[in-house]
Amino acid sequence: xxxxxxxxxxxxxxxxxxxxxxxxxxxxxxxxxxxxxxxxxxxxxxxxxxxxxxxxxxxxxxxxxxxxxxxxxxxxxxxxxxxxxxxxxxxxxxxxxxxxxxxxxxxxxxxxxxxxxxxxxxxxxxxxxxxxxxxxxxxxxxxxxxxxxxxxxxxxxxxxxxxxxxxxxxxxxxxxxxxxxxxxxxxxxxxxxxxxxxxxxxxxxxxxxxxxxxxxxxxxxxxxxxxxxxxxxxxxxxxxxxxxxxxxxxxxxxxxxxxxxxxxxxxxxxxxxxxxxxxxxxxxxxxxxxxxxxxxxxxxxxxxxxxxxxxxxxxxxxxxxxxxxxxxxxxxxxxxxxxxxxxxxxxxxxxxxxxxxxxxxxxxxxxxxxxxxxxxxxxxxxxxxxxxxxxxxxxxxxxxxxxxxxxxxxxxxxxxxxxxxxxxxxxxxxxxxxxxxxxxxxxxxxxxxxxxxxxxxxxxxxxxxxxxxxxxxxxxxxxxxxxxxxxxxxxxxxxxxxxxxxxxxxxxxxxxxxxxxxxxxxxxxxxxxxxxxxxxxxxxxxxxxxxxxxxxxxxxxxxxxxxxxxxxxxxxxxxxxxxxxxxxxxxxxxxxxxxxxxxxxxxxxxxxxxxxxxxxxxxxxxxxxxxxxxxxxxxxxxxxxxxxxxxxxxxxxxxxxxxxxxxxxxxxxxxxxxxxxxxxxxxxxxxxxxxxxxxxxxxxxxxxxxxxxxxxxxxxxxxxxxxxxxxxxxxxxxxxxxxxxxxxxxxxxxxxxxxxxxxxxxxxxxxxxxxxxxxxxxxxxxxxxx
Amino acid sequence: xxxxxxxxxxxxxxxxxxxxxxxxxxxxxxxxxxxxxxxxxxxxxxxxxxxxxxxxxxxxxxxxxxxxxxxxxxxxxxxxxxxxxxxxxxxxxxxxxxxxx
Numbered sequence: 041x042x043x044x045x046x047x048x049x050x051x052x053x054x055x056x057x058x059x060x061x062x063x064x065x066x067x068x069x070x071x072x073x074x075x076x077x078x079x080x081x082x083x084x085x086x087x088x089x090x091x092x093x094x095x096x097x098x099x100x101x102x103x104x105x106x107x108x109x110x111x112x113x114x115x116x117x118x119x120x121x122x123x124x125x126x127x128x129x130x131x132x133x134x135x136x137x138x139x140x141x142x143x144x145x146x147x148x149x150x151x152x153x154x155x156x157x158x159x160x161x162x163x164x165x166x167x168x169x170x171x172x173x174x175x176x177x178x179x180x181x182x183x184x185x186x187x188x189x190x191x192x193x194x195x196x197x198x199x200x201x202x203x204x205x206x207x208x209x210x211x212x213x214x215x216x217x218x219x220x221x222x223x224x225x226x227x228x229x230x231x232x233x234x235x236x237x238x239x240x241x242x243x244x245x246x247x248x249x250x251x252x253x254x255x256x257x258x259x260x261x262x263x264x265x266x267x268x269x270x271x272x273x274x275x276x277x278x279x280x281x282x283x284x285x286x287x288x289x290x291x292x293x294x295x296x297x298x299x300x301x302x303x304x305x306x307x308x309x310x311x312x313x314x315x316x317x318x319x320x321x322x323x324x325x326x327x328x329x330x331x332x333x334x335x336x337x338x339x340x341x342x343x344x345x346x347x348x349x350x351x352x353x354x355x356x357x358x359x360x361x362x363x364x365x366x367x368x369x370x371x372x373x374x375x376x377x378x379x380x381x382x383x384x385x386x387x388x389x390x391x392x393x394x395x396x397x398x399x400x401x402x403x404x405x406x407x408x409x410x411x412x413x414x415x416x417x418x419x420x421x422x423x424x425x426x427x428x429x430x431x432x433x434x435x436x437x438x439x440x441x442x443x444x445x446x447x448x449x450x451x452x453x454x455x456x457x458x459x460x461x462x463x464x465x466x467x468x469x470x471x472x473x474x475x476x477x478x479x480x481x482x483x484x485x486x487x488x489x490x491x492x493x494x495x496x497x498x499x500x501x502x503x504x505x506x507x508x509x510x511x512x513x514x515x516x517x518x519x520x521x522x523x524x525x526x527x528x529x530x531x532x533x534x535x536x537x538x539x540x541x542x543x544x545x546x547x548x549x550x551x552x553x554x555x556x557x558x559x560x561x562x563x564x565x566x567x568x569x570x571x572x573x574x575x576x577x578x579x580x581x582x583x584x585x586x587x588x589x590x591x592x593x594x595x596x597x598x599x600x601x602x603x604x605x606x607x608x609x610x611x612x613x614x615x616x617x618x619x620x621x622x623x624x625x626x627x628x629x630x631x632x633x634x635x636x637x638x639x640x641x642x643x644x645x646x647x648x649x650x651x652x653x654x655x656x657x658x659x660x661x662x663x664x665x666x667x668x669x670x671x672x673x674x675x676x677x678x679x680x681x682x683x684x685x686x687x688x689x690x691x692x693x694x695x696x697x698x699x700x701x702x703x704x705x706x707x708x709x710x711x712x713x714x715x716x717x718x719x720x721x722x723x724x725x726x727x728x729x730x731x732x733x734x735x736x737x738x739x740x741x742x743x744x745x746x747x748x749x750x751x752x753x754x755x756x757x758x759x760x761x762x763x764x765x766x767x768x769x770x771x772x773x774x775x776x777x778x779x780x781x782x783x784x785x786x787x788x789x790x791x792x793x794x795x796x797x798x799x800x801x802x803x804x805x806x807x808x809x810x811x812x813x814x815x816x817x818x819x820x821x822x823x824x825x826x
Numbered sequence: 827x828x829x830x831x832x833x834x835x836x837x838x839x840x841x842x843x844x845x846x847x848x849x850x851x852x853x854x855x856x857x858x859x860x861x862x863x864x865x866x867x868x869x870x871x872x873x874x875x876x877x878x879x880x881x882x883x884x885x886x887x888x889x890x891x892x893x894x895x896x897x898x899x900x901x902x903x904x905x906x907x908x909x910x911x912x913x914x915x916x917x918x919x920x921x922x923x924x925x926x927x
Contacts, residue, residue, distance in 0.1 A: 703848050725878060725909045733881050736848045783918025787891045795881040795917055802916040 050376055054368035058361050065357050073350055077343065084342040085309055088322050091254045092335040099249060100327045102140060103200075106221045106238050109138050110198070114236060117146060117225055121233075124153040127162035132173045134238060135164045142166055142218055142241040145176065147183050148225070148234035159183070188220040188237040196232070198223035200329050203242050203270055203279055217242040217279060219270075242278070246271040249333065255341035261334045262326065267299050270331065286315075298323070302332035311339070378407050382414055394422050442504070446478045449507050452514060454485060457651070464684060465557050466492055469650035470677040471658070473618070473670065480506030480548070481616050481673035482514045487557070489776040490808030490819060493521045495552035496677045497569065498616040500590075509546045513538065513591070517552070523777050525809065527552050527565035528601035531591065535567070539595040547592035551585070551614060556810050558819055560606045560681050565599050567591045570617065573639050575653065576610030580636070580643040583612070611648045611680040613639065615657070618674030622661050625668045630661050650678035690716060690757035698739040698749050698770075706735055706753065713755040717762050717824065727822060730803040733796035734766055734775065734818060742770025742816055757824070761805070766818045773816050775800070776809045829857040838864040843875040851882030858886045865890065866897040870926075874905040879913060891922055902926050 113130050120126045127146045134144040147161035159177025177183050184190075187201045201220045218239040225234040249260045249271050262271035267282035277285075283299040286292065294312035298321055301308065305325040312321060314336060323334040340347075378401050388396040398418060401411040450472070459468050470483045480499025485492060495517050499506040513534070520533045531552060538548070551572060553564035564583075568590035571582045586600045606612065615635070622630040638660045642648045654676045661674070694709045696702040710731050714724040735751055743749045747770075754765040780801075781794040800807060806821035827850035830841040840861055844850065861869055869890065879887075887903070894901045904926040906914065914920045 700849050700852065707845075707847065722909050722912070726912070728878070729880060729913065732848060736880075736882070783916075784921075785918075787888065787895050787922045790888065790922075792885050792888055792892075795884055799881055799913070799916060 050369050050372035053372050054365050057368055058365045061364060062357075062361050065361070069353065069357065073346075076349075077346060080343060080346045084337065085320060085322065088254050088258075088320065088335050088337050088342075089309070091252055092322050092324055092333065095249055095252050095260060095335070096324055096326055096333055098252070099245065099333065102240070102245070102248070103221070103327060103329065105138060106141065106240060107198070109134050109141070110221055110223050110236055110238050113146075114223060114225065117236065118227065121227065124148075124156055124160060127160075128164070128173045128175075131162040131164040132171055135166050135171045138238075139166065140240075140244065141238055142216065142244065143239040145183070145188075145237045145239075146225070146234065147177065147189060147237065149232070150184065152233055188222040189235045192222045192224040192235045193232055196224060202264055202266075203268075219245075242270060246278075254335070255337050255344075257341045258335060258337040261336060263299075263302055263332055263334070265303065265330045267303060271333070298334075302334060305330070305332065375407070378403070378411065382411060385414070389418060389421065394418065394425065442478060445504070445507060446474065449478060449511065450474065452511065453483065459485070460487065463487075463557075465682055466555075467650050467680040467682055468492075468494070468678070469654050471654050471675070473658070473674040475502070475618070475670050475673050477502055478504060478507040479673035480510040481618065481675040482510045483614070483675055483677045484514055484517055485677070485679070486518070488522070489525070490557045490806050490821070491525060492555040492557060492679065493517075493552070494555070494677065494679060495550060496614040496616065496675060497548045497550040497591075498618075498673070498675070499548045500546055502672075505544060505546060509538075509548065509592075513548050513550070521554075523779055525554055525774060525777055526601065527554050527563050528599045531565045531567050531588075531599045532597075535589075535591045535593075535597055535599065536595055538592040542592050545592075547590040549590045549616075553612070555606065555612075555679065555681060556808065557681075557683065558808055559810060559812070560608065560683055561810060561812070562604050562606050562612070563601055564603070565601050567599065568593075570615065570620065572615075573613040573635070574606075574610055575613060575639050575643050575648040576607050577646070578607070580639040580648075606681045608681060608683050611650055611653055611678050613653055613657075614677045614679075616673060616675040618670070618672040619657065619661060619676065621672065622665050622674065623668055623671065624665050630664050634660065634664065648680075650680050653678045687758050688756050689759065690762075691755065692716075693752060693754040695750050695752045696735070698743045698747075698751060698768075700736065700739060703732055703736065706732060709753065709755075713762070717757050719822075723822075726803045730800045730820060731764055731766075733800050734764075734820060737775055737796055738766065738768050738770065738773065738816070738818070742768050742773040744771070759824070761821050761823045763822075764820045766820070767815050769815060772811050774809045774811070775818065776807055827853055829854050831857065831860065833864065837868045837870065839870045839872055841872045841875070845878040846876060846883035846886075847878060847880045848882045851880065851886055855886060858890055861890055862893040865894040865899040865901075868900045868902065869894065870902045870904050872904045873907070873910065876906065876910060879910050884913070884917060884919065887919065888922070900924065 113134055116130055117127065131144045131146050135141055143163065143165045145161050145163040150158045153160050159175070161175060161177040161183050162173065163176040164171050164173040187204060191199050191201060199222060201222060203217050203219050205217060218241055220237045220239045222235050222237040224232050225236055227233050246262075249262065250273065253259070259273040260271055261269060261283075263283050264270055267284055268279060269277045269281055269283065272278055283302065284296065287296050292313075294310065295314070298310055298312060301310075302323045302325075307324045309320055309322040312319065314321065318339040320337045320339065320342060321334050322337070323332055325332050378399075381399055385396050385398055396418070398411070398415055401408050403411070453472055454470060457469050460466055466487070468485055470485070472481050472483065479502050481497070482499070483494075483496045485494035487493070497510070497513055499509045499513065516534050516537055517530070520530050524530050524533065531550065534550070548567070549569040550567040551564065551569040553562050555562045564585070565588070566585040567588050571585040574581055574583050583604065584602070586602060588599050589597050620630055620632050620635055635657070638657055639648075639653070642653055642656055657676060658674075692709070692713055694706065696706060707728050710728045711724055714727050719727065731753065735753065738751055749768060749770050751766065751768045754767070756763045756765065775797050778794060778797045781791065781798045783798070800820065803822075804820045805823045806819075808819040808821075810817045827844040827846060830843070832839045832841070838861065840857070846854075871887070891901050893899075901923055902925075903923040906925065911920070914923075914925075
């Protein structure tokens, strides 16, 4: 795997380099070859044209020589018309002087020489071995009708014949294709007397012309006025085919145009396909003959050198690129070798072998740098993993401790429901649903002296600080409310303590109430908390609250107390903002409207017991929130006052003035009541003691010295308990708020007072104080033992 | 309510007779003041005929006990009935006084 990676990298790099070099080569070569090709073509055509010119010059020279020879002889003939036989000498001399010529005849009109008869034609023929001279005119060879004789006679000027077969029935040894230059012979009166004809072998002409070949496969053609081939390497085409013959079978405008151009005596070159091969054809007219000579050069010949060069260069480039590829690949591969090792070591480190020995590369390049970085990475990895381990351990410990803190915090909250199974006048249900981290919600409740003390609160912020503040708040609530029954003073004291040295500026929104269970009277004080709901038979609504300030914000704040009478079976529902500010995924809040909706629904269903109202509210908020995380503690506390009408079976009352001397009267009254309710003597004595203490305290403290007032003791009994309701019109005096005496102290340390209330608490089952309409109402209850 | 004080052989005996309720405590507070002068020695509070005691009565007992403690004397509570013993128990007085049957 590693090897493959490395190899592919070096191969890739090499390939890219070579590919790039190749592209540059191709571009450069492309331009070079194109330019070269054009140059080669230009040079080739110029060369060919020169050769063509030379050829034409050469042919022209021959033709001129023929003319000159003829002209030179011409005047001799006219001088020696008196000696006909000298014509043989002239005829022979022309051939002797011009060995290239095929034959020569000096012919005369019939009977020009009377002595020679009708036919006289002095004819010399170059047989190759020598020159034969004969008289060739006879009955069978009526030379007068031949072209070479007729043309000069008719045209009255020298001219070239078209090629023809020199046919002499008497001399059939030379059936050659020839052309003749013929010229009229005139006497001194300028009368046509005969013709001189000099023959040129087409074959020889063709050989002469074709002898010059610029390229191995090039050849020369010559056509006559009608397009007939005079010269062509393919001898079968000679005289029998024209340049147009081929186009009759397969129309080819290029060839046709070429033919026309040559016929028209034009000069130039054309590129065309000739017999299946691409050729350049250069053409030029041949003097005044009306013939045209063409030089056919196959393209492959012209560019053969060029192609050879191109192939060689391409070969060199390809071989060079391949060598380059191999060398690059090898060099890069060699250079990258240490990377393989590094990769192996990296894998080892990745798999956890942090102590893997790293090789030292001693290189100054990037790979050496990488190796160095690698060393550093290994070192810092080891170090960081060590630190991480420690951090994780610490984190684990902190998390464990946080969980314990959370558990302790939760354990502080009331969690046994119903909390007062023995009572039929009160039902309480509370629930704190914690968010993920420790939070600062709290609730608490307990009954003291027939009063339900309860509170709910929400500490600002989250985390440990909030939870600490919550614990302190809850502990203080308990401590302060033990000797203080009035909520505004409890909250005031709480605020004084909590706002002192509150450097972290924490605060608690707090609501607390004191529900007097015998009467259903609720005293409450709000410290910046949300108003509770009242849900009862008559409807559902908010309890009016003064907002005051949250606890901890500012010391010295005078909290206001509020008061209401709770109808039987009405539920007080309290909550923290974890309820109304619960958010769903869309960040919408549950809001008070939904809280109220739920409350109203339950009210209409006549189903608002504390547990039901908390459960239903929880169900509603869960359905609303859906998948979203709970971001804050959610606390709900519901209290239902379920006081029922007592079935009083026994009732007596006694009114005393505030005079201690009236105590024996009181004792007699107590004895009577207790006996009527079936208490034994010992208990009667104790109840006496308790009631006497209570009444004497009232005499001493509710009515200051010198003032007069009445104290009424009302005894009521039902099936379960005997209650003494002691009321007076003195100044407010709450004996339940007195501090407990410590009965374990030594005589020296013990205070003289405080024993009375202690005894009352010891003897009676319940004690309750209320100040109602200017009356101190103290209720002492003793359960009936049945 | 009646208190009979008898000083003999350095031991002072106070016989408490009747109900020691709140008015009675006021009545006999002078007798207890007298008793404090013997608090340097041994004072026996004979409760054989004590029927009832209120917290005012207990306060008298405690004041006497404090005086004895400061003077190095000793207070013995003698023959308290079952009901008063339970009151003593509730108030922790059983630990403050030497109780004799």
